Amino acid sequence: MTRTLYTILLWLALPVLIIRLGIRAIRNKAYRHRWPERFGGGKPAKACQLWVHAVSVGEVNAATPLIHHLLESQPALEIVVTTMTPTGAQRVRDTFGTAVQHRYAPYDYPFAINRFLRRFRPQALVLMETEIWPNIIAQCFAGDIAVVMANVRLS
Template sequence: MRGLEHPSRWPERLGRPSVARPRSGSPLVWFHAVSLGEGMAALPVVRHCARLHPGLPILLTTTTLSAFEVIKDMLPDVVVYQFAPLDCPDAIESFIGYWKPSLILLMESELWPNLIMSAAEKGIAVALLNARMSLKSFNRWSVPLGLPLVSLMLSKLSLVIPLSTTQAVRFQLLHTPPYKIHFAGDLKYAVGDVEVREKELNTIKDLQRQFNDRPIWMAASIHRGEEEVILRVHGELIKAYPSLLLILVPRHPQDIKNVSLVC
């Protein structure tokens, strides 16, 4: 109703596939990222996996429409893109039952109890990459009522790769088995794609040339209301840099109209 779901592909959120599973009966790796940031972090790993295993079917899911609009055209041909199922038993069972993944790789903070427990029951390995947990989530899950449940869920993970020592400590305090926690740094930089990075750099240079090499700064992935703060900051900056150009990029595309009204 709020325009946050794809108008025709919303059944995928209920675990109903919109495309056929490639190579039925063969192993399949499922990558899941919630939004654009997590999806972009997953891309280098997805591409690397596709290069190492050319014939391996790969499934990538995200939750948000904004991630879909950007990432769908950046994937190797072997990767199937679907919207992630809601974390309710029927949707999860339908989704896993159809795609039959051999391995599930979750990005950052995507800890979904029904998904993880269902995968464990079926003997499917689940790893959490670029693992992070906010202090708010940690405090909420540390309460006596929630700790046994989250500890059970985390014990079902096969691998946790935290972003930092602080993140690793939080997972350990929630009883993640220490032998399952391994450091690998930020995976966004672990398997670089030189061609993609050069393309992104050339895009920035083209943008600068388009605006006659004016100094540019960007406020990206901003939420509704933050544009007012950014504009006040820009008002101060142009006093020192009169030709400074601001590029505003809302987190949700539907907020563009709201930003244009403020501007």
């Protein structure tokens, strides 16, 4: 029931979200060129085994040792790292280059998440810190995708 109410509220907020994206797209071309990714779309994707969601620069920094370790220990591992901000995206590019794929995270709408999951087909999701997205977690569970929370402090 709570997730249903949350999702209904998200749908009601969609017009505001689209206007906000439009304003940001006018001010920052990073938002303009990649906004379809926010809804699970965007440029062609390569399937990956691991999805790491790190909202911004701080979470990318926290995820960096884990990602480096995984890339060193399993060179064939395909990883997609999602962020919500252009600064987070830039940090991913600066830190990993082409060793990982970067996408903006889909907003927490079931259709966007399903589209993202169909495109990337991850086997596991690592959520950095306290980024708890109810629909992302629910869609992953429904798709038999393991969800791990890393570097988390809950109080």
